[in-house]
Amino acid sequence: MDNLAQIFTQQDELIAPVGAYQNEYEAIKALHSLSGEKRQRFQNLTRKLLGDLDQPHDRKAIAERSRMWRNKGNSLFRSSAKEFGPDAEAERVLGACRLYTKAVLVAEDVEDELCLAFANRGIALQEYGYYQEAYDDCANALEFGYPRRLQHKVIIRQAHCAAKLKRTEQLAEHIACLEKMQLNERFRQQLEDLKENLEMLRGQSSSEKSVEEQEKNHPIQEIVCQSGSRGRYMIAKEALPQGKIIFREQATCFVPLEQRLICQQCACSLMCAPIPCPKCRQRVVYCSRECRERHKSIHRFECIAYRKDLLKMIGVSHLALRMVLSYMPSMLQQLQECASSAEMWSTLMTLTTGADKEDEQTPQYLQSLRMISHLDKAPQAELVYHMLCANLLQVYLKECTDFFDQFQPLSASLEDWHLIVAALILRSAGQLLVNGHVGDALLPVNLEANEFGLLQSEMWQKPRHLQLGQLHNLSQTEPLTAINLPHLSICNHACAPCIRTKFDGCTAVCYSAVDIEAGDEIFNCYTMDYKKSMLRQRSRPLQEVYKFECSCAKCTRTDPDQDYLKFHRYRCENESCLREFVPEPLPHQTNLNWWLQSPDAAEASVCCPVCKETQVFAWYNDFMCLIDSCGEAKARRELYKAFDGVDKYLLGHHILKRKLAEALIEPCFAEMDEGCVLDDVDYENLTRIVETQLEGTAAQSGGNSMEYISQMTYLWDLWALSKCKRSEQQLQEMKGKLEYLAAEHREIFENYYNDFIEQQCK
Numbered sequence: 001m002d003n004l005a006q007i008f009t010q011q012d013e014l015i016a017p018v019g020a021y022q023n024e025y026e027a028i029k030a031l032h033s034l035s036g037e038k039r040q041r042f043q044n045l046t047r048k049l050l051g052d053l054d055q056p057h058d059r060k061a062i063a064e065r066s067r068m069w070r071n072k073g074n075s076l077f078r079s080s081a082k083e084f085g086p087d088a089e090a091e092r093v094l095g096a097c098r099l100y101t102k103a104v105l106v107a108e109d110v111e112d113e114l115c116l117a118f119a120n121r122g123i124a125l126q127e128y129g130y131y132q133e134a135y136d137d138c139a140n141a142l143e144f145g146y147p148r149r150l151q152h153k154v155i156i157r158q159a160h161c162a163a164k165l166k167r168t169e170q171l172a173e174h175i176a177c178l179e180k181m182q183l184n185e186r187f188r189q190q191l192e193d194l195k196e197n198l199e200m201l202r203g204q205s206s207s208e209k210s211v212e213e214q215e216k217n218h219p220i221q222e223i224v225c226q227s228g229s230r231g232r233y234m235i236a237k238e239a240l241p242q243g244k245i246i247f248r249e250q251a252t253c254f255v256p257l258e259q260r261l262i263c264q265q266c267a268c269s270l271m272c273a274p275i276p277c278p279k280c281r282q283r284v285v286y287c288s289r290e291c292r293e294r295h296k297s298i299h300r301f302e303c304i305a306y307r308k309d310l311l312k313m314i315g316v317s318h319l320a321l322r323m324v325l326s327y328m329p330s331m332l333q334q335l336q337e338c339a340s341s342a343e344m345w346s347t348l349m350t351l352t353t354g355a356d357k358e359d360e361q362t363p364q365y366l367q368s369l370r371m372i373s374h375l376d377k378a379p380q381a382e383l384v385y386h387m388l389c390a391n392l393l394q395v396y397l398k399e400c401t402d403f404f405d406q407f408q409p410l411s412a413s414l415e416d417w418h419l420i421v422a423a424l425i426l427r428s429a430g431q432l433l434v435n436g437h438v439g440d441a442l443l444p445v446n447l448e449a450n451e452f453g454l455l456q457s458e459m460w461q462k463p464r465h466l467q468l469g470q471l472h473n474l475s476q477t478e479p480l481t482a483i484n485l486p487h488l489s490i491c492n493h494a495c496a497p498c499i500r501t502k503f504d505g506c507t508a509v510c511y512s513a514v515d516i517e518a519g520d521e522i523f524n525c526y527t528m529d530y531k532k533s534m535l536r537q538r539s540r541p542l543q544e545v546y547k548f549e550c551s552c553a554k555c556t557r558t559d560p561d562q563d564y565l566k567f568h569r570y571r572c573e574n575e576s577c578l579r580e581f582v583p584e585p586l587p588h589q590t591n592l593n594w595w596l597q598s599p600d601a602a603e604a605s606v607c608c609p610v611c612k613e614t615q616v617f618a619w620y621n622d623f624m625c626l627i628d629s630c631g632e633a634k635a636r637r638e639l640y641k642a643f644d645g646v647d648k649y650l651l652g653h654h655i656l657k658r659k660l661a662e663a664l665i666e667p668c669f670a671e672m673d674e675g676c677v678l679d680d681v682d683y684e685n686l687t688r689i690v691e692t693q694l695e696g697t698a699a700q701s702g703g704n705s706m707e708y709i710s711q712m713t714y715l716w717d718l719w720a721l722s723k724c725k726r727s728e729q730q731l732q733e734m735k736g737k738l739e740y741l742a743a744e745h746r747e748i749f750e751n752y753y754n755d756f757i758e759q760q761c762k
């Protein structure tokens, strides 16, 4: 990272002064037209940076490390945990999958080890019941050179998995292959069984598929976009009741955030058998071979950049690069006849007009090309930074990949294409600064970036079925993707959004968050909304990033912070006052969360505006002290009492009340995970406290928010663990929240509900 900063500083000096900004094309052209010697030095710096990023690669050490993990996997897998009951059995098989996964990842491109690691993981996955993944691992083992004389073992396993998955074609193919091989008696017998299986499957096939396909079709179209002096915006064609799906948008381009290993093709985050690209240092994985195949056209140009670890340094420009890589084939049709970069640029800019005819059917590259950008208003240093990133990526594509080969036969020169590609990367980066979205998902609590949710053996009892009391360990909301959603980006900002967006892999599903009338504008919220922030807190990012001052109904009313302050109502501690009040924020204060500030910060103090007495909040420290010993039943009883006691000072759905609930619930569950046994009094009190917390969250963030659903996991665990009755209405309402989960999570929640909650209520 320092390296990048150093080089950029030196390059910045070479290009100064940068003239007035006109557009992305002119900005990059200026870089390309530096005078002779300067240009040479500028280019050398870029090449030096790319060269310096190469990392040593010790194949012998890699092989040893992979073998070490595989051996650990083997000894766990062959251990006799069977004798110790079902928990130990899950730990044995899933634990082995986890160790083999480490062997797969660290093997990198040492294929002798890689193929063995895949083969062994396949065995464990099959035993656990992950047949699809086991099937893929057999194919992986064969792909990476599994020893020929043993291949029949892998193929027969693949056939078994195909049979489990009811895939007749694949099964037939593997049987045909096995028939040509020399097999011993045992394998002959297995082959005969597989053939019988195939006949049986052929007898019963078809019918099932069509239902599934029907369900996937969900055409709901109610949007028009209008252009005019206000730019583009979105209105509802007809009345949309709350909770209706307004549109779905599948993103062509996203990148994982913070080095989290998620599938680079479908963005799924819960994996049990990640398949890495062996060539780029364990930085890219896929959930399946199919996803790996589909991502090839992009990854072939990114692989070396991942190997150099270049992409994590350049922030938003990585997604910008991906946009250019993804959209280039479509753009090429428009550009191939152009004779010069100037002509290409003007062709592209012509495409950006005519946005008034845009709808969801408009190709995504066109929608993206039309997104607004504020690079013209950016401070000089920021502009230069993005220019240098775009230049760096273009030089990378030229020096390290064959990306530019595709332009060789066309009329314009390669220099023209270098310029246009850099200009497009710069344009996309500028657009993403104001249009980029962040997709989130639930993940296991405290999961390391290189670990995988479905391999955490203490959580699972069988594939995608959690153990009793484990749902709360799936409650961490994490931003996972930076994602380009040009259609959603058409929505303007308001501090009270009309939509709620669910991220399901790389698909965004937009629901109406309120009742929307026909003809109403559909607003998104780009920052914290009016209930979660004071005007002064959210207006800063809106000005700095999005370059506007919000004039929405919430911001322009006389008392713009009233809805925020509702969650900060106190009763004065002074016994002779006891008046209700909300603190008056000091001029520089952007929030009222005094408990998050360091205790010695003077400005954190809260004063009663009636009697002027500073509030001491002694009860707060008392409460926090008790939490340390929540492993003891007695301390927990005191905590429950203390929690009720703060009602005297914290009024309504005070946000601190929810923070206290969280501070209490999490460690109690952690104690439970550690083996601490809770009784009915605990369950009763914890249920009541989680319910209080959920009410507050529903009031401030909405009952379908991720925040709500993540806290709901605690309630579901309590329901599953304790034997008390739930009303049918309560159950239905809670089950309805699952709509707002990504498909991969929803399945797990539904399994949990069916395994532990529903049957108990009968």
Ligand SMILES: [Zn+2]
Pocket: 263, 264, 265, 266, 267, 268, 286, 287, 288, 291
């Ligand atoms: Zn995938």
Ligand SMILES: [Zn+2]
Pocket: 277, 278, 279, 280, 284, 299, 302, 303, 304, 306
């Ligand atoms: Zn790669």
Ligand SMILES: [Zn+2]
Pocket: 494, 495, 496, 550, 551, 552, 553, 554, 555
């Ligand atoms: Zn506003």
Ligand SMILES: [Zn+2]
Pocket: 572, 573, 574, 577, 578, 579, 608, 609, 610, 611, 612, 613
């Ligand atoms: Zn007072």
